[in-house]
Amino acid sequence: MMRTIRPLLAVIVGTSLIGCAALQQPRTNEPPPPDLVAYAEQLAAADADRRQTALAEARKQWQDQPDPMATARLGLAEGQWGHPDADAAAAADHIEQALNDPEADWTPSVRGFLSVRAATLRHIASLEQAQREARGERDELARALNEARDKLDAITNIERNLGEAP
Numbered sequence: 001m002m003r004t005i006r007p008l009l010a011v012i013v014g015t016s017l018i019g020c021a022a023l024q025q026p027r028t029n030e031p032p033p034p035d036l037v038a039y040a041e042q043l044a045a046a047d048a049d050r051r052q053t054a055l056a057e058a059r060k061q062w063q064d065q066p067d068p069m070a071t072a073r074l075g076l077a078e079g080q081w082g083h084p085d086a087d088a089a090a091a092a093d094h095i096e097q098a099l100n101d102p103e104a105d106w107t108p109s110v111r112g113f114l115s116v117r118a119a120t121l122r123h124i125a126s127l128e129q130a131q132r133e134a135r136g137e138r139d140e141l142a143r144a145l146n147e148a149r150d151k152l153d154a155i156t157n158i159e160r161n162l163g164e165a166p
Contacts, residue, residue, distance in 0.1 A: 036072055037113055043080040051083040062094075068104035071097050072114060079121045089125035092118045 043054055058077040062070040071094050079091025095118040098104060099111065106114065 036069075036076065036110055039073060040076050040080075040113075040117070043077060046080075048083045051077070051080050052085065054080075055083065055085055068098045068101040068106075071095075071101065072099075075121075076117065079117065079124075081124075088121045088128060092121035092125060095121065 043051055046054065055074075055077040058070070058074040062074040064070075075091045075094030075096075075098060077091075078085070078087050078094060080086060081088075095114050099106070099114050099118065
């Protein structure tokens with residue numbers, strides 16, 4: 001029985017290794033994507049100070065050479081929340097600018113990544129705007145409520161003073 005199991009195990013292990021090797025082979029002739037995904041992952045893993053530094057570096061690089069890659073990196077750095085200068089709307093603008101640049105030659109996977117990131121940042125920007133508007137409305141209602149309370153207190157004091165008059 002052991003003699004029949006060994007060849008069977010050898011076949012199973014061999015086919016598994018061949019299958020794993022086949023999965024590791026690239027399925028397309030696409031060149032490797034730029035480091036934008038790795039850059040985004042590094043930003044996500046960084047602390048607030050490192051994110052702020054990365055944004056400053058991305059801005060400088062973009063000012064020195066505003067090519068599609070620098071524009072995309074700037075957008076990714078601007079859109080990574082967790083630092084004081086995070087700006088989802090500006091980030092989406094820069095990523096979309098990089099995507100639409102006629103000089104850009106993005107691979108489909110990078111184009112998809114940037115498109116999803118830009119759409120996500122657009123959605124975040126719209127939620128942030130809605131939140132700012134809701135805060136403004138809440139603050140206005142709080143002011144109106146305080147005004148109404150002050151008027152009610154004034155009326156109550158007038159009534160009290162009239163009731164105490166001889």
